[in-house]
Amino acid sequence: xxxxxxxxxxxxxxxxxxxxxxxxxxxxxxxxxxxxxxxxxxxxxxxxxxxxxxxxxxxxxxxxxxxxxxxxxxxxxxxxxxxxxxxxxxxxxxxxxxxxxxxxxxxxxxxxxxxxxxxxxxxxxxxxxxxxxxxxxxxxxxxxxxxxxxxxxxxxxxxxxxxxxxxxxxxxxxxxxxxxxxxxxxxxxxxxxxxxxxxxxxxxxxxxxxxxxxxxxxxxxxxxxxxxxxxxxxxxxxxxxxxxxxxxxxxxxxxxxxxxxxxxxxxxxxxxxxxxxxxxxxxxx
DNA sequence: CTTCTTGTTACTGA
DNA sequence: ATCAGTAACAAGAA
Numbered sequence: 001x002x003x004x005x006x007x008x009x010x011x012x013x014x015x016x017x018x019x020x021x022x023x024x025x026x027x028x029x030x031x032x033x034x035x036x037x038x039x040x041x042x043x044x045x046x047x048x049x050x051x052x053x054x055x056x057x058x059x060x061x062x063x064x065x066x067x068x069x070x071x072x073x074x075x076x077x078x079x080x081x082x083x084x085x086x087x088x089x090x091x092x093x094x095x096x097x098x099x100x101x102x103x104x105x106x107x108x109x110x111x112x113x114x115x116x117x118x119x120x121x122x123x124x125x126x127x128x129x130x131x132x133x134x135x136x137x138x139x140x141x142x143x144x145x146x147x148x149x150x151x152x153x154x155x156x157x158x159x160x161x162x163x164x165x166x167x168x169x170x171x172x173x174x175x176x177x178x179x180x181x182x183x184x185x186x187x188x189x190x191x192x193x194x195x196x197x198x199x200x201x202x203x204x205x206x207x208x209x210x211x212x213x214x215x216x217x218x219x220x221x222x223x224x225x226x227x228x229x230x231x232x233x234x235x236x237x238x239x240x241x242x243x244x245x246x247x248x249x250x251x252x253x254x255x256x257x258x259x260x261x262x263x264x265x266x267x268x269x270x271x272x273x274x275x276x277x278x279x280x281x282x283x284x285x
Numbered sequence: 286c287t288t289c290t291t292g293t294t295a296c297t298g299a
Numbered sequence: 300a301t302c303a304g305t306a307a308c309a310a311g312a313a
Contacts, residue, residue, distance in 0.1 A: 001290095001291060001292080002292095003292095058292075074292080074293085075292095076291080076292050076293075077290085077291045077292060078291090125291090127291085127292070127293080128292095175292090177292090177293085184291080184292070185290095185291065185292085274291095275290095275291075276289080276290070276291085
């Protein structure tokens with residue numbers, strides 16, 4: 001499940017690999033994942049290049065040089081962007097699904113650059129997409145995102161303001177991309193644990209001190225997870241096909257039935273807003 | 286076999 | 300406006 005740290009890792013990797021390279025060929029194997037329609041998609045990108053890659057929340061934004069257009073890429077749950085150099089036969093990865101040999105049966109869109117290197121858009125469950133948009137469409141899309149946790153806009157004041165008046169559970173608020181951008185199910189649970197706050201607590205029940213704690217925790221965990229190149233629970237891989245290193249730092253996610261690392265209570269699991277929710281009944285108030 | 290998994294959007298009903 | 304709940308999407312894990 002690529003969330004902000006995973007998507008940011010891929011963004012940084014690809015910025016070093018594909019920028020300024022001419023796109024020689026695109027193989028759209030599953031037309032559904034190219035939202036503009038295959039022909040339009042091919043025409044918008046073939047023989048163009050990317051000048052840089054940005055990110056907003058979990059959305060990657062490839063800037064297409066000299067066209068005023070952008071390639072949006074969302075990986076949703078099982079999307080991968082794997083880059084391979086021209087003569088390399090393997091990506092050095094391992095695990096599930098096997099990405100050592102590419103393309104595999106989940107490689108739905110394949111970019112070939114002028115140096116014969118390739119970028120594979122793999123997606124086991126096919127929820128992800130790629131879409132070419134113009135500047136107007138881009139600004140409409142970007143308007144729906146809340147504060148970016150790793151920018152200077154993310155201040156305690158802005159965070160409190162975004163939460164103000166909300167009556168929903170704090171975890172649901174953290175998952176809401178219009179409040180804070182980029183947090184998904186794993187980090188929402190981890191943030192609530194690290195802040196010592198029950199996921200089910202209503203936002204309007206939180207004290208100023210608790211909001212402050214949540215704010216600093218979001219910032220700290222997002223930063224740490226980016227440093228560790230994200231969490232590979234099963235499917236996530238970086239642009240080289242390697243796993244992330246944050247799994248060992250997880251305190252609650254998918255640890256139900258195991259002992260809390262802080263207090264040795266048994267981690268519980270429940271459902272909140274239709275999502276699996278993990279927490280320590282003793283550490284979180 | 287059934288149930289669960291998740292990011293996002295769309296919809297219903299309160 | 301705001302929110303809760305749910306279906307849809309797909310394919311594999313448990």
